[in-house]
Amino acid sequence: MDARDTGTGPGPDTDPKDTDPKIAAAVAAAEAAGPQPGESVRIDSWIWSVRLVKTRSMGATACRGGHVRVNGERVKPAHSVRVGDEVRVRQEGWERVVIVKRLIRKRVGAPVAAQCYVDNSPPPPPREAVAPAGIRDRGTGRPTKRDRRELERLRGMLGGPPEGHGH
Known part of the structure; x- marks a missing residue:
């Protein structure tokens, strides 16, 4: 026993x-x-x-x-x-x-x-695993034009090349 x-x-x-x-x-x-x-x-x-x-x-x-x-x-x-x-x-x-x-x-x-x-709760929904776009390291100053374009591309604001610059 x-x-x-x-x-x-x-x-x-x-x-x-x-x-x-x-x-x-x-x-x-x-x-x-x-x-x-x-x-x-x-x-x-x-x-x-x-x-x-x-x-x-x-x-x-x-x-x-x-x-x-x-x-x-x-x-x-x-x-x-x-x-x-x-x-x-x-x-x-x-x-x-x-x-x-x-x-x-x-x-x-x-x-x-x-x-x-x-x-008896179902498991909570998973938290969004999306990295926040646009957060820069402290002390790096203002974003350059290239940095801004990359940020906008990440956010989906810029779909392709900018309009009106076809030289």
Whole structure:
């Protein structure tokens, strides 16, 4: 019999908070500060607490703008969230999809916040790998006429040879 069979050793399905006592203590403190059984947590407050938005007012604004859905429904900022709800938050061109595991009211650190939901989000879109055209080294002075033409060609402003110079 090995450690995985007894359930006593650290197996592949071990929750990370069980291995790190600091995170476990922080989760316990966050839950103690959270709602009592039977109480509810506002959606704008919850998405702020688990660090899906930067401020609670940004959470409320996202709700009002229709960027927050709970179980597929657009919700108002005061909507009550429950354990097991699917929360979708659309931000900056991509969508975070999380399942609520714990209800908390106070903002917590990122490792603790990660214990409060299951993240089912698709990967974020790749950042544009385009080098910014027109950035010059410091101290090189103004661009010469040749430099300007190269910059314009890079930007697509000049399609071919300049018009009217066919001597």
